[in-house]
Amino acid sequence: MTSPDKPQRPRKFAAPRGTTDILPEDWPYWKYVRDTAERVCELFGYRRIETPIFEHAGVFLRTSGESSDIVSKEVYVFEDRGKDLLALRPEGTANVVRAYIEHGMASLPQPVRLFYIGPNFRYDRPQAGRYRQHTQLGIEAIGDADALVDAEVIDLLATFYRELGLSEFTIKLNTIGDQVCRPAYIDALRAYYRPLLPAVCDDCRTRFEKNSLRLLDCKEQRCQASIADAPRLREYLCEPCKEHFARLTGYLDALDIPYVIDERLVRGLDYYTRTVFEFHPHEEGSQSSMGSGGRYDGLVELLGGPPTPGVGFGTGFERLIINIKRQGAAVSPTPVPALYIAHLTPEASLAAVRLARAVRAAGRQVIVGAAGRSLKAQMRHADAKDAAYAAIIGAEELAVGEVMLRNLGDHSERRVRLDDVARALAD
RNA sequence: GUGGGCGUAGCGUAGCGGUUAACGCGCCAGGUUGUGGCCCUGGAGACCGAGGGUUCAAAUCCCUCCGUCCACCCCA
Structure with missing residues (x-):
């Protein structure tokens, strides 16, 4: 059924047993x-x-x-x-x-x-x-x-x-x-358990030899009676x-x-x-x-x-x-972008990465849209990321050194100079 | 170490012997020229965990292994 020219795919790995990725x-x-x-x-x-x-x-x-x-x-x-x-x-x-x-x-x-x-x-x-x-x-x-x-x-x-x-x-x-x-108590405990050994579980027989104190926290049903009547450490x-x-x-x-x-x-x-x-x-x-x-x-x-x-x-x-x-305790939500930059031409992409740097320098989270994607696709992405604002840079805006700054909450938009975007976000 | 459940696209599921494995979410692309959330359309994405067996035919039945989850144990 597999065509002979089908390439052998490399093995996929999973995180080792008992480990998890924190996503x-x-x-x-x-x-x-x-x-x-x-x-x-x-x-x-x-x-x-x-x-x-x-x-x-x-x-x-x-x-x-x-x-x-x-x-x-x-x-x-x-x-x-x-x-x-x-x-x-x-x-x-x-x-x-x-x-x-x-x-x-x-x-x-x-x-x-x-x-x-x-x-x-x-x-x-x-x-x-x-x-x-x-x-x-x-x-x-x-x-x-x-x-x-x-x-x-x-x-x-x-x-x-x-x-x-x-x-x-x-x-x-x-x-x-x-x-x-503790040694005196251990002696007393062992003396008490010795005649009971046939009645207790295998684990307890091992504990008796190696770590007598742990006899006390055995969870086996059959050992409970033995534990109940065991000497009390308190008294020792x-x-x-x-x-x-x-x-x-x-x-x-x-x-x-x-x-x-x-x-x-x-x-x-x-x-x-x-x-x-x-x-x-x-x-x-x-x-x-x-x-x-x-x-x-x-x-x-x-x-x-x-x-x-x-x-x-x-x-x-x-x-x-x-x-x-x-x-159901409340945890703080993941920080959301203040600005998403959509860019429509190769030249606009250059302006976009420079603008991103300027706004990040002002301490605000910025995501730059994927190069070559349609405006629609970039806007969809901005929405999916819960960005507060989108800056759109196309040939028109670039020609006059501006961006179209859109408020994704109330849908309002206005032209803002590239140099003023960081300040505009602060208002 | 012991016992049990489960393994189908990134995630959640359907299919439980018979042609190109289905649906939802997600992803990508379109739905008039540069614009999101709803809606519609299309697409990519699964050798049905792996190997063996039964059968004319297996994702579907059987066995083995692996993985995973849960319980015991132990511990955080």
């Missing part, structure tokens, strides 16, 4: 989220930092926990041409901590407050609100152990959501202890951890920030200590976590720095935008 019609949402993020972070005194999207693999592999899903199966690791083992960053905290150490930020006034906006990569199976490349706003406050900073971070995230028009969310909060008290917390948590809830209460204590919230990254939290929209659905974070008092040391406390969060733009669309 112009979606950009207003992205701009809205980015602008709001930058504004709110600055309000809280956070300064911007951007780190590379890839790092030495060890930065992530060493910090996130070998048994965590992120490290065990989701990190993009590759060897570069110089045989260095690198990894696309799967989360934002470890690399910022690396930068904190590398640039000697420990000698700055503490805590150092940082924020960043950029892509993260996880080899995951794509789904609604879940991508292999996703964009996060993250903040880190490094160098202060007090619960005031924990509260500040949570307040910042809550403020960000409110500013976005996302008022409907629940904050889940928990403390998972520290290096002092050391005094400093208890006090820290009490101070945190005190701050949150003072700020009138509502929260729900969820003793089963343990989080997926191993470096967390004490405070952990997640923000969920009220709308039900999968991938409902919009943002989350916690304290990581051992992380700086783990990456070779001095013992330094830290706390932060990450929040995913794609999920925020899903919720913004769902809750």
